[in-house]
Amino acid sequence: MARLLHHPLDPSARLARLMLAEYGIPVDLEEIKPWLRQPEFLEINPAATVPILLDHAEPPVVGPLAVILNIEERFAPPSVAGLVPALSSERAEMWRMFEWVLGKLNDEVTRYVLEEKIVKRDRQGGTPDPAVLRIAKANLVEHMNYFTWLCATRNWLAGENMTLADFALAAHLSTLDYLGDIDWEKAGETRDWYSRIKSRPAFRTLLNDRVVGMPPHRGYADLDF
Amino acid sequence: MARLLHHPLDPSARLARLMLAEYGIPVDLEEIKPWLRQPEFLEINPAATVPILLDHAEPPVVGPLAVILNIEERFAPPSVAGLVPALSSERAEMWRMFEWVLGKLNDEVTRYVLEEKIVKRDRQGGTPDPAVLRIAKANLVEHMNYFTWLCATRNWLAGENMTLADFALAAHLSTLDYLGDIDWEKAGETRDWYSRIKSRPAFRTLLNDRVVGMPPHRGYADLDF
Structure with missing residues (x-):
């Protein structure tokens, strides 16, 4: 294996x-x-x-x-629709959003949150810098507004079908959700989108994750959050 | 067109x-x-x-x-070897180095140099911050050492054949070279590698570039630099 x-x-x-x-x-x-x-x-x-x-x-x-x-x-199974669309224009939109998540969202939000909350604590028993977390949080609000606008205009993040871009965003939001950094009350259509993707069997593997000494935020593993 | x-x-x-x-x-x-x-x-x-x-x-x-x-x-022409290797393990090494260049090298070097030397000057007639440029330069030395080590052990950046990873690195180094940020005297095997890729007909399109008010650094367009 x-x-x-x-x-x-x-x-x-x-x-x-x-x-x-x-x-x-x-x-x-x-x-x-x-x-x-x-x-x-x-x-x-x-x-x-x-x-x-x-x-x-x-x-x-x-x-x-x-x-x-x-x-x-x-x-990827060749017989069914995988996570990469067959149509070139849909693939381009998927890569745009994939790059948005792994590049921009990571650069402006996720990597700061992980550095402050996980790495610092682990490396030196340090505490997060609230100023850095405040900036990351403000950036996250802008990103969430954009995702919510997209989710209000299409079925999935990059178009009418679920793609790798949805998995990429779900991976990032699930990390931020574990650490309690997502305000689902204000998440609008992004919340509905996350609820749909969280219900997939593939997601169970993530919902059982536990980091030693840092239990997940309330609601992290609930399908009805 | x-x-x-x-x-x-x-x-x-x-x-x-x-x-x-x-x-x-x-x-x-x-x-x-x-x-x-x-x-x-x-x-x-x-x-x-x-x-x-x-x-x-x-x-x-x-x-x-x-x-x-x-x-x-x-x-990509289907009949000849394109920039993406046919063998899965060679492709994986290519994507690793592609990500290194577009992610790590960009994050640690190129984007700071562009921000300080091009964006600041254009936006407010500002001048580069020497402290930022010093850090970018120190980071570049580390990257160049790694590239030189790779180029000393293989024909091209990601293996025995030229790939997209070579084009990616050549694109970044050519930007830095335009701005005079590469010390070719100390570049060892990376210099030989760059000389080979710079001689390709495809490279001519870049060597004719001129940014208004900012001529290229000496040697930028020379094949014998």
Whole structure:
């Protein structure tokens, strides 16, 4: 069985796990803390990112983009509609939103929240900087407004069908939700969208996650949140 | 003919132009300044990034990842080895390095240099912050060491054949070289690699670029630099 090096709250690793669950591919999960930059980990990935997919006899597949594209290529069932649309224009819109989430949302929100709430605490028993969290929160409000506007005008994030972009956003929002950073009362259509995607069987793998010493925020695992 | 919205020094737009030139696809270039955030531009791309590929009757293809994948899908000649390797493990290594360049190198070097040297000057007649440029320069030294180590152990950045990862790095380094930020004397094998890729006919399109009021650094357009 393949092994996935991950951290339970890393959004790109969550995206990879969602895809594997959706495609029915079992993997062994091996938890690491990328920020510790352990030598044997840096040797596989000098960028110190997860996920990393390890398979017997194959060289490791390293980093979010390589792992996500590798899972899609190897495991997407050819007979049914997968997570990547067949139509070129729909694919372009999906990649635009995929890049929005893994690039912009991560840069402006998720990575700050993880750094302040998880990495700092783990590395030095430090406490989050409230000024940084305030900026991340303000940025998140803008992002949520945009997602809500999109979800009000289409069925799914990138169009009429569920795609990889939905999984990417769900992965990020589920990390932020675990840490109690999503105000669902104000989330409008994004809340309905998240409720639909959270009900998928593939999502169960994420809802059982627990980080030692940091239980999930109330409602994290409830389908009726 | 398709139109490409770009800025001459934007590295992702340079990558798209290199690909189009390599595949022999002519496009009309339309220069914009993404940082001005003009309403009609934000309407096409709320993320305010380039490149954007506009084609009659098709919806716009928006943002680096969507444009690059769209060009590869539509224009890569099926009969010859394109920029994406056929072997899965080679593709994975290519995407790792592609992500390194568009993610890590951009985050730690290119975007700071562009912000300080181009955006600030244009927006308010401001001057670069030397402290920021110093950090970007120190980061670039680390990146160059890594690229040089890779180039000393393989033919091209991601393996034995030239791939999209080479074009991605060449696009970034050419932007930094235009602005005089590369110390070629210390670049070792990366210099040999750059010399090879700079000699490709596709590269000519970049070497003729001129930004008004900011001529390229000495050696920028020379094949023997």
